[in-house]
């Protein structure tokens with residue numbers, strides 16, 4: 001089994017995901033330092049206690065997630081659930097890597113790129129092939145809906161692709177043409193989608209105003225699950241690490257209905 005130096009992996013991840021480009025509200029990269037050598041990595045959506053326990057059970061050396069720790073808006077005091085998570089990582093010398101916005105935005109491994117592949121959405125691209133994006137930090141992708149499909153069919157396809165029933169606001173017989181999407185809790189980015197001519201906006205979560213805005217603008221809205229829309233970026237990143245370094249990488253999907 002191949003092994004990689006923790007610092008080498010950290011540097012490669014920071015460079016590949018262009019971490020320095022983002023103003024984020026958590027640290028991106030190595031968040032908790034563990035073993036100096038890594039041969040087995042677990043990837044998952046969130047560094048929850050359950051994911052850590054699973055990584056320890058599988059004897060992993062590192063965990064790479066989209067939702068890591070140390071968010072700016074949280075209480076920094078180490079107690080309760082936070083203490084238990086940190087204690088587990090330190091007791092087992094587990095490296096914890098977290099990549100938030102850089103892993104939403106990456107043109108190949110990113111959550112938005114990977115959700116587009118899952119749902120068969122064709123991204124609009126500029127002359128150099130880069131995806132056309134809009135909204136805060138350019139996180140909202142723009143694309144073309146699969147031709148001739150109604151909102152009802154798109155909702156059914158999404159349910160099949162993500163194994164979760166989406167919340168859909170809009171006329172089921174409407175055939176959207178331009179689509180905008182952003183994974184996770186991006187329901188407030190709907191304004192950018194509307195400004196850029198989208199007929200349908202897909203994100204992970206919904207808030208109360210989304211119902212009224214969809215009805216008043218005629219731009220359909222779909223909330224397909226925060227977890228469900230953000231499984232695919234970290235999984236693709238793990239596959240890229242395995243290919244590049246030859247270390248063992250396993251994606252662990254612990255279901256979350258939100």
Ligand SMILES: [Zn+2]
Pocket residue numbers: 066067183184185226230
């Ligand atoms: Zn998220």
